[in-house]
Structure formats: structure tokens, C-alpha cells
Amino acid sequence: MTDAIVATGLRKTFGKTVALDGVSFAAPRGTVFALLGPNGSGKTTLVQLLSTLRLPDSGSARVLGHDLRAAPAEVRAGIGVTGQFAAVDSMLTGEENLLLMAKLGHLSRTEGRARARRLLQRFDLADAAARPPSAYSGGMRRRLDIAMTLMGDPALIFLDEPTTGLDPRSRQTMWQIVRELVAEGVTVFLTTQYLQEADELAERVAVLDHGRIVAAGTPAELKQRVPGAHLTLRFATPADLRTAALALAGSTSDEDALTLRVPMTDGGGAIKRVLDRIPDRVDVEDVTVHTPDLDDVFFAFTTTAADLGRTR
Template identity: 65%
Template structure:
């Protein structure tokens, strides 16, 4: 049975008169990627700081890796890794030295520490640059080293707070591949991001945070189906087939030049099956069918009314 790696109930946090989190509830199953979406100032980073014991909540409670973040903070810290928006890499040290420093901070023995450092340098494709100062690393290499440093303690829950900010598309996709490998090994990833494509690509479930409140949660497909504008585009071989379909299907939008009809639909399997059955019952032959659903840009704007988050 899948257990919760992270659970939170009624989390509240204010800074002065500004309410940052207003009764946040979360449940993240073990071995999944959970993405928290929101514009700047929505409360994403504050959520990560509370769950990783960096700050305390004003109200509510949370458990991470089975431990209470308030009463068992040390156990939580021993079970998690955190990679923030800004790299924790020391530019004056080499890649290997950065990792050895983290091994010492985790009180690994000399032999275990060196073995762990070597494994991580190989895993993150940094072995050839291990003896070079981190100041010479590219942005993508620094982010890989930063994540490798997080993994020194072999955490089972990792908080990635906007981990690919500023990376080029190739480096971003390299980070995505690493995240997938971690999850395949049973690690739970809590991802905050402003990149819609990143959440769509990686997350098993997505939550949308707006002014400290959770306004929606579900898979990417479920969230997209909540937004009006989805449709099925049907293309036909000739005008006669188009006219036949238009008469039988009722409320549709016609594109005579393209010999196409746009049928409103949420894009779900059930709706698509019903449409295909209607076409088959009426002996309507379709040359081409495609399903169009709103993207996460549309979801974000519809749910929050705020500036949209970033598409790389």
C-alpha cells in the first residue's frame, strides 16, 4: 500500500500583516513527483521551508517521511534533501571537494564518504570535472553538483525549489532525467516550479497555489479538463461527409475550407468513446481525429487570474 511521504493539514504562515499560507492541506504519496505551481509570492518557497524545518508554521501541522516537522525536526532533517533556487555550491572548491565537505557534514566515515563521492560524480557525469574549481562549471554542471551534494545523505524525500531556473533547455532536460531516475529508485520529489512544461513533464500530481490557498489539485490531464475550451477536431474526406456529420452531431463549429468540425469535449476517454460510438452508429467516416485540451497556461490563468507562470 502506498504511504504518504509528506502530509500537511491546515498550514498557516504570516509575515507581519501578510498572510502567506492560509490553511494549506497536502498529501504526497511515497515514490512520486508532486509539483506545487504558483506565481511569485504565492507561498511555494514558504511551504518548502516549513516542510524542511527551516521555519515554523503559525498553525496546522505536517509530517515528512513519517516524522512531525515540529516535534521530530532532527529526524525530518536526517530523512530529506533540499535543493533551493540558488546553488549552495562553493565556487572556490572543486566539485569533489564540495561533495567531500557534505560527506563530512553528514558524518560519513572516510572510506564511506570517498566511495559516496565517487559514485555521485559518476552518476551525475561530473567525474572528468571533479578536480576543477566549481567556478569553472557551467550552469547545468553547477545544478547537477548541487543536487549531488543533496544526495550525499541518501535522502528519501527531496525538495527541489525551482531547480532549473536559468538553465538552458538541454541542461533542464538533463535535470529532468535525473529526477526520473531518483523516483524510479523510490525517492519522493516535492517540486516547486514556475515552468509549466516542467510540471507537465515530471509531476504525477500538480497543485496550484494562489495567495496561500490551494485552488486545485490533480494530474496534469485532470486539471486541463477542468478548463473550458477542450474539443475534438474531426476532418473529413469531402463536403458531403462534413455536412452529414454536422447534421448528426448538432452543436459543432464548422471549418468548411479545412473540411473540419470542432466538437466540444473535455478530452476524457469516456467522452471520446461516446463520440466515436455516435459517429459509428451514424455511419460517418472520419479521415482524421485529434484531441485538443487546454494547456497548463490556461489552467493557471483560469484558476488564479494572476500573471501566468513561465513557459521556457
């Protein structure tokens, strides 16, 4: 599989502020690549560089096979940038906004109208086509924003926080849209504050902190790198708890709750191995499994979050 984006050592400063400090990564075509990071970590700056809105101080990137510096027009022709409805003109109706994009993209009138109609249908906006976006709900505005981006038929879309502020149903709809785009072969570069969103959608995730990528991989790989996977066993009596604690070195007892926390260091079969070490006469009343999620990854790798002294 070829890569839609290959970034090598991207660096960008604003005066004394180092916004990006040597960022390198690859985003495979036809996948969702999620960029996570605390506020101010450099996400917006990275999207601005990759979409040719700003030039890096040093480093380079190829986007859809074109070098950012040598061929910015070719990069721009293949990408779409969404986000925070920057492109939506509230004086125009939803349909007029789409037709404006067709005009900007030099589509013929017929082609523009046909594509607008298809996108309005697809994103459930046909009934609202004659209304201005100011009369739309948050979810409808996001859908219009994506529809406007798709008027240009991009191979790569930058989706900036597509579900911030949306209710759970609208969020699900947006996730479905992203999945459909990817099924059609579009590459999605997603920035999000919602770690669950990255987990649901992304094949690969990069965590940015203070302008550097501090962790990258599939969601499963990242979760494996974070300690915290454990079993909690609950017992009927203090005697059972103590017997089990003696059998399971490294475990931590809670005498009040009658529970034992047992760290898990490996995957397949780990639960059974733990239970097998407990003598038969001991009655285990309940077992719960805690596996790290991307929240754990985020807090383990980003120092800004660590500064907040979060405990988990």
C-alpha cells in the same frame, strides 16, 4: 503506501501578507509531488516550512513521520533541499564541495570520499571534479547541487525549479535523474514553472494560488476537470461543413477554414461517436484532437493568470 509529507492547515503570514492560507495535502512516499503556482503564490514559503527553515503560524505537518514543531532535527536529518545552487561554494572544486557536505553530515573520511566518487561518476562530473563550479555549465551546476544533496542520503528531496534556464538536453538529463531517484525510493517534492515538467514527472500535482491549494490530483485528473477538449474536423466543401454542423449539435463552424470544432465531454470512444454521427455522404478531410494540458489547468485555476486576461 505511506505518505512522506502530510500537511494540515498550514498558515503563514508576513505582516499583512498572507503567504499561506490553510494548506493541506499529502505526498506519497517514493513519488514525485509537483507544486505549481504563479509568482508570489507561496511556493517558497511552503518549502521553507516543510524543511523547518520557518515555523508556521498555525497548522501542522508531518514530514517522514516527524512533526515539524516537535521533531525538527529528525525532519532535517531525513531531507535534502536543493535549489539555485545556494549551497555551492565557488571557491572549492566540485569534489571539495561534496566532501564539505560529507563533513557537515558527519560521514567518515573514507565513506565521504567513496560517496563523492560514486556521485561524481553517476552525474557525469568525474572529469570536472577538480574544477570549481564557476567553470561549470548551468546543467553541471544543477547536477552538482543534487549530488551535494544526495551526500546526506535523504529520503525526501525538495527540488526547487531544477531545470529553469537549462537547454532541452540538460533538461532531459535532469528528468532522468529525478526518475532514477524515485525508482530508488526517494520522494521528490518539485516546484516548477514548467507545467510540462510536472506532467512528465509527477504522480500528483497541487496548484497553489494566493496561498491556497486551488486544485490537486494526478495530472490526468486535473486535465479532466478543465473544459477545452475538442475535435476539429475539416471538410472539402461548405456543403459538407453545414451538413456535419447540423448533425453535431453544440459544434462551432468556421466557414472560411471549412472546420468544425466539436466539444468532447468524455474519454474513451468519444472520437468515434462524433464521427459516427456524421452522414456517410459527408467527406471528412482531417481530424485533429485537442486535449487540455497542464497549461490549461494552470490558467483555469489560478486567478493571477486570469488577471492577465490570457485567452486560450
